[in-house]
Amino acid sequence: MRRENGDGLDSQTVKMMATISVLALTSVLGWTVWTLPPFSDRMQRLVASNMAVSGVENPVTAVLLNFRGYDTLLEIGVLMLAALSVLSVVPSPAIFSQSPPSPILILLLRLLLPFIIIVGGYILWIGKYAPGGAFQAGAILAAGGILLSTAAVPFNRLASKAMPFAMAIGLLTFIVVALATMMVRGNFLQYPVAQAGILILVVEAAATISIAIILTLLFIGGNPEESSTAKDEGDKAFIIDKDKANK
Amino acid sequence: MSLSEILQPVTLPAWIVSLPLLAAVFSFVLPRIRVGAGIFTAIITPLMVVFLGREIFIHGAIQMQVGGWQSPLGIALYADGLSAAMLGITAVVIGSISFYARSYFSGVAASRYFWPLWMFLWASLNALFLSGDIFNLYVTLELLGLSAVALVALSPTADALSAAMRYLLVSLTGSLSYLMGVALLYAANGTLSIKLLAAAGLSSPSIATAFALMAAGLMMKSALFPMHFWLPPAHANAPAPVSAVLSALVVKASFYILIRLWLVIFEPFINPSAAQLMGALGAGAIIWGSVQALLAERLKLLVAYSTVAQVGYLFLVFPLSSIHQANQTAWQGGLYFVFSHACAKSAVFLAAGTVIYSFGHDRIKELHGIVRRMPVSMFAFALAGVSLIGLPPSGGFIAKWLYLNAALTGGQWWWCVLIIIGSLLATAYIFRFFSRAFSYSPEVVEERPVPWIMEWTALGLALCALILGFIAPAVTTLLDAGNPF
């Protein structure tokens, strides 16, 4: 119980115990790694032999969006969930520079933003053949979004209605495609071979939009639309007497 | 295309995961329909689970290869009797609590985020119980952990925020430990499918290390003593519907993964002393949790510590089932604990939540005579208490009865002593509260009127715990369907 109380007097004992247990763990793990049996090629060969019907040419994209697409679907769910959680925890945005942005920043944005969007699109597209794809593209677009937010561009107007939809479009598209393919071919996410490439691109494009918006939002931390009064109202509903409860 | 074509039995698992996910998306994008989307899901998903259960009951386990890719390459969704039973209890508990939450959160700003998070939690539980792939299980665990933490943080007090933070740190550490185990298993065997791992004929020290890492991570997430320190603050400070589902289902989800892996993959390879160790930790949890519950000053804290104790009972299944003749009985007992505790504990938390809703606090000392103020809730509390103590006729009684049988058959009488001590302690902490609740108090306390549905939901769940005491044969038959025992 005291382990979390780092300021306490017993930090020396905690340190000692932590050192011993972590050293033990690391050495056992290290030894296990040392004695691992030879790595099996089976999975790599399986992936290679199914590349032709996967709809893409980059093996990692094939695994992410096709062979193990279900993991990726849930993972986009994790991202959206994180955005939701951050919004619910931090009701107001972290960045609210009231001062007008400097003209240099605006100029920089004018030059940089089209470039960022083109690079993002390219990385999304190239993911089919070479390293790249939705996550990398989304992250690059998010960099543009963060630049925009630091320049205090009035995101807020745009935010009101479109933001939740843009956050959800990736997950929504993925589920709809998965269910539609299931109705046609019997299995969740079973793309028809001929259309696999285009379906994967659609899913990835939608995911890119969501990832970009969500990552930007995780950074801004809070929905500009919601005022802090929302939280105050919330307080009334959960009346837990703080003094006694806290003890 | 007719409905029966769309709803082929083999597609049911995918629908059961997709429906709450879709509800999460829509309740966030279209906030105006959030409550409707939640209630709709709370009605439809249980129906689908019933269909799935019926299918498994008649035809045996269902397996779906997601994307049509066979197992080492693709991910398998696997539903047998155990999954169906877990899905069923999840549907009963979350489905009923949704109605409670509708009143509890009505007119509250937190409701904006409650419904999407709630649906994410449900989707992650369903995905977890259906997964047949150890890495996929990791993703569902993260989904579950994050949604649970965010739900705890919906309560805006300082205590709840700290509790959520602690919960998040523990949950992430647990997942990391689990993931390292997954990495070791993959490095040694080249597959992530639970079925293929079972057939792989594991060897080398990697299997023991992988088991230790995965078990440690999962035990952390199930709050097994002495890694329970995060549970009481989180469960006691969350909004009531969230507390209920955390105690009833979320701690069991990681326990479910542990028993699945233990039964299918690890049991033959792991030294039996590991089972005894888990049993010993369970014993520690029963004693420690019950004593703390006895000392707690707040009702919800009492109930949360009772969860610590009840988690201990779950882990007794490992030593009890290690004796061959007692194996079957012990497993039935362990799973019966899962189900009856899920119903009973959610009922108790809902009743405690109703007390807070009405009086604005849950300090046990000041709850004189509340039995006259909210008789339905207190009746629910009492019925659920019967199951928590393990008195007949209730699910808790069947569970303890099966455990006692298993212990005696296997010649491990000391577990009988522990179970009896645990029951006495449970009686003590339940009656400590009731002696207050039934006492006479002349003073008039200001109170907020409680919507009837909140009180009756708690009663419904308590009745479920009771009914479980009468339908034991049906439940065990379902558990046997396509099961790995």
Added chain:
Amino acid sequence: MTISLLYALVGVVLLGIGLYSLVIYSHLVKKILALNVAGSGVFLFLVATANQTSGPVPDPVPHAMVLTGIVVAVSATALALALACRIHQVTGTTRLTKNEPE
């Protein structure tokens, strides 16, 4: 000793360093940093083993797993930092308060 084995062992040590720091430091931001380092260790181990195939191409499945893991890690980090800031706002401390009364 192959290069893959070297990186696999580095991954294990990073995991150890991360877990150690997670336990001994009480500042929340420190704890979150520690979790990120520990996570990187696990990822490094996964990809290092994937590099041990007999052909020239590494196994893509662990790569996909790590990409998933990185996204999960950033999600969890964002939530953790948001919570830490909120806790600081409400309580004025960046450490976890002591446990519930026992």
Added chain:
Amino acid sequence: MDEFPNLADIVFDGILALVLLVLAWKLLRSPNLFKAVVLFISFGLMMSLAWVRLKAVDIALAEAAIGAGLTGALFLTALGKLQRDAQNNHENNGTDQQSKERRPNMASGSSD
């Protein structure tokens, strides 16, 4: 395929491995949180290099963008926010009891 690594490779990987470990240790030991985050970002960039060495270019891209870039940015904003809150609180009620719990500089935060 890494049975016969040549000397240059061995030296490069050896140094990279060492750098990774030292950076991780330093960043977690650093009492100055701002410095720790900067070290964390460089740690992420070094990780990208390791991914390239392990023929995982996809991950290298993602790590540079998400692992180092975005996560680093998240940490930096969080630190800025913590500092701002601390200052606000200080101005509002400089003598409250809680202020002794806070360090004068929010960016310093190790237990020793």
